[in-house]
Amino acid sequence: MKETLIQQCLDLLKKDDTKSQIKTICEPILEILFEILNPYIDIIIFLLLLIFILLLGILVLLILLIRNRTISFK
Numbered sequence: 001m002k003e004t005l006i007q008q009c010l011d012l013l014k015k016d017d018t019k020s021q022i023k024t025i026c027e028p029i030l031e032i033l034f035e036i037l038n039p040y041i042d043i044i045i046f047l048l049l050l051i052f053i054l055l056l057g058i059l060v061l062l063i064l065l066i067r068n069r070t071i072s073f074k
Helices: 002-014 016-068
Strands: none
Touching: 002 016
């Protein structure tokens, strides 16, 4: 019985009209969710770019220090 119920649900989801109905229901929800999350996504992208630039600067400074051999270990 359980397998037939699952199979019936899968068959129902394979129909094109069901897919279009689900799409029309989910589309406004996803748009609202994206509008809410958009500022946070922008902040995360900005912070990731800032971290990348800082790491690149640290790498350049390390290469310059190694090239000049000013690192001294006591």
